[in-house]
Amino acid sequence: MKHSQKVLILDDENTLRTIIAQRLKRKGYDVLEAGTASEGMAFLKDTLVDAVLLDIKLPDGDGLTLLPKIKQIQTDLQVIMLTGNGTIESAIEAMKLGAYDYLTKPCNLSKLDITLQKALENRKLLMENTGLRQVVNRQTPELTIIAESEAMTSLLEITHKVAQTDTSVLIQGESGVGKDLIAQAIHFWSSRVNRPYIPVNAGAIPEALIESELFGHEKGAFTGAGTQKIGLVEMADNGTLFLDEIGEMPLSIQVKLLRFLESGEFRRVGDTRLRRVDVRIVTATNRDLWQEIIQGRFREDLFYRLNGLTLLVPPLRERRRDIIPLVNHFLKTQRKDLLHERYILLPETQEQLLNYDFPGNIRELFHLIERGQILSSDGTITPSDIWPEKLTQVLKAPPAFDSKEEFFRIFQKCSYPSLEDVEKAFILSTLKKAKGHKTQTANLLGISVRNLYRKLQAYNMNE
Structure with a gap:
């Protein structure tokens, strides 16, 4: 998605304009030429440019009068004034109006090259600063990936290789496995x-x-758009844009994302002009995108664009050697507002953690350890600190019946159970029978995993 920088030469002297244009083209610039103010303004309304070489005397206007109009149309472009009758007064006036620099004609082409290069570097710096101000709350923490298991060390080897390329990467894995850390590693x-x-x-x-x-928007593009906004795509120029939960993206936006991936071009909302950026796209999802494609919720052509290479992050139950190192890392980086400076796990606590399947993966593990820290009386985390409600939940939960018929036969003996009570109890029973595995539970219930998660959330049964 690399693109050349675009320069507009707005000067009525054909010979000089042609000489400058030829030189800039040899330097790799994309050059536009205009001989009048009206022609130049027409270019700027339809085309985004990086810099303008502006003659101070034009057949149908004055460069100093034109300068603020140009800056109003494209606020971040750089303007270098050109004149055959340079005076200190006009130079100062041009700088006040927003010009980057001021050169007299006939131009020294080497000096013009240097001035233009510095102007474009200044534009880039201004845009980066604007983006940084808008993205300050999106900064990521220091990268730390715990990998003792063979599954994770193998994944990191592949990740390191693909990171050296610009290939788009799709990261797949269950919720809570750390897909965001793999995306950070790629960057x-x-x-x-x-x-x-x-x-x-x-x-x-x-x-x-x-x-x-x-993609950003222009001022007044819609109700509430009181100022111009730089989009995430522009903020990520020359860097990496990580789109997490890509399977949740609406179809209407999938079309526009596909168009951007194919060309590197996009339009801000409310703007007709195309912009170009150089961005690497990394995406992640816990959904089966093939099923989403079959169901008509995800575009197949977008899937192939995103899926240059797929990385599958294993669930925690398939990388048990990482559990205790993850716990140790969490304890070292814990909050400082807890009761004890140092926490340790009893051997039986470690054993229970190693034998648990963690349907919520690393997120659930850290949640349990944090609960253990809070409930520990002396800094030693016992099984009862981590599983304070486990026994109570088991006693309250309905038994795992051998069949649906047996479940409903016994449940009918209850006094006027509601439909919600029946469904909730049956889901809990099936979860117990499947030992907490959500996919297996959904299969036994005859529903999708997505539908199961919705029901668990509706009944406040996520834990």
């Missing part, structure tokens, strides 16, 4: 490490706002 191990890393949860942004969030 930090790549040549883009010193450029922006912009993470965004595609499922957490309302559909009405996601286009503006990704």
Whole structure:
């Protein structure tokens, strides 16, 4: 998605304009030429440019009068004034109006090259600062990945290799396994490490706002758009854009994301002009995207664009050697507002953790350890600190019946159970029979995993 910088030469002297244009083209610039103010303004209304070489005397206008109009149309472009009758007064006036620099004609082409290069570097710095101000709350913590198990060490080897390329990567895995850490690793191990890393949860942004969030908008583009906004795609220029929960992205935005991936071009909401950026896209999902494609909720062509290479992050139950190292890491980086400076796990506590399947993966593990820290009386975390309600929940939960018929036969003996009571009890029973495995539970119930999670959330049974 690399792109050349675009320069508009707005000067009525054909010979000089042609000489400058030829030189800039040899330098790799994309050059536009205009001989009048009206022609130049027409270019700027339809095309985004990085810099303008502006003659101070034009057949149909004055460069000093034109300068603020140009800056109003495209606020971040750089303007270098050109004149054959340079005076200190006009130079000062041009700088006050927003010009980057001021050169007299006939131009020294070497000096022009240097001035233009510095102007474009200044533009880049201004845009980066604007993006940084808007993205300050999106900064990621220091990268730490615990990998003692063979499954994780193998994954990190592949991750390190793919990070050296610009291939788009799709990261798959259950909720809570650490897909975001793999995305960070791809960025930090790549040549883009010193450029922006912009993470965004595609499922957490309302559909009405996601286009503006990704691609930005112009002032007045819609109700409430009181100022111009740089989108996440622009903030990530020359860096990495991580789209988490890509399976949650609405179809209407999938089309626009696909168009951007194919060309590297996009439009801000409310703007007709195309912009170009150089961005590496990394995505993640806990959904089966093939099923989403079959159900018509995800575009197949977008899937192939995103899936340059797939990385599968294993669940915690398949990397048990990482459990205790993860706990130790968590204890070292714990909150400082707890009762004890140091916490340790009893051997029987470790054994129970190693034998548990962690349907919530690392997120659930850290939640349990934090609960153990809070409930520990002397800094020693016991099984009862981690599982304070486990026995009570087991006693209250209905037994795991051998069949649906047996379950409903026994449940009918209850006095006027509600439909909600029956469904909730049956889900709990099936979860117990499946030993907490959500996919297996959904299969036994004859529903999708997504539907199961919705019911667990509705009945406050996520724990």
